[in-house]
Amino acid sequence: xxxxxxxxxxxxxxxxxxxxxxxxxxxxxxxxxxxxxxxxxxxxxxxxxxxxxxxxxxxxxxxxxxxxxxxxxxxxxxxxxxxxxxxxxxxxxxxxxxxxxxxxxxxxxxxxxxxxxxxxxxxxxxxxxxxxxxxxxxxxxxxxxxxxxxxxxxxxxxxxxxxxxxxxxxxxxxxxxxxxxxxxxxxxx
Numbered sequence: 001x002x003x004x005x006x007x008x009x010x011x012x013x014x015x016x017x018x019x020x021x022x023x024x025x026x027x028x029x030x031x032x033x034x035x036x037x038x039x040x041x042x043x044x045x046x047x048x049x050x051x052x053x054x055x056x057x058x059x060x061x062x063x064x065x066x067x068x069x070x071x072x073x074x075x076x077x078x079x080x081x082x083x084x085x086x087x088x089x090x091x092x093x094x095x096x097x098x099x100x101x102x103x104x105x106x107x108x109x110x111x112x113x114x115x116x117x118x119x120x121x122x123x124x125x126x127x128x129x130x131x132x133x134x135x136x137x138x139x140x141x142x143x144x145x146x147x148x149x150x151x152x153x154x155x156x157x158x159x160x161x162x163x164x165x166x167x168x169x170x171x172x173x174x175x176x177x178x179x180x181x182x183x184x185x186x187x188x189x
Contacts, residue, residue, distance in 0.1 A: 016173065027161070043150075099175070100126070122178050130167075
């Protein structure tokens with residue numbers, strides 16, 4: 001049979017979802033807003049603390065006066081879910097980059113045929129990277145209301161946590177679609 005020049009749809013889907021997932025996870029990892037603490041007793045009513053996995057920012061919403069690098073007086077960063085996130089989120093980002101490089105080599109649109117085995121391996125790496133960022137995001141969400149916060153304050157999920165979730169899911173879906181390339185390896189052998 002004649003080799004087809006078309007890149008399989010599953011590979012294209014994987015190569016679209018995974019970089020999107022990487023951008024969302026990167027933003028979620030770096031932006032200090034996994035949780036918002038507001039309505040803190042004996043503080044201005046419009047004061048919001050934004051807590052991420054690396055930094056705590058304090059913002060007066062009326063004046064948009066924002067200061068990051070706030071002191072961690074309650075031991076927020078000492079908590080296990082945060083330490084796990086600090087280790088797993090960057091690891092996930094590195095794995096995603098590695099997976100995308102391998103995927104690019106495997107999918108190679110300039111070749112007659114994609115390298116299915118390479119694309120499949122990339123899919124597994126990307127699937128793993130998605131799981132590596134999903135675990136800390138899920139654990140943090142589960143512990144959101146038990147992590148140290150000023151007594152009597154209101155806690156809500158921050159946008160960084162939502163982006164980390166979405167990014168993880170896109171990487172997992174993209175990884176799964178690329179892993180479908182193994183199907184071709186089995187057919188060939």
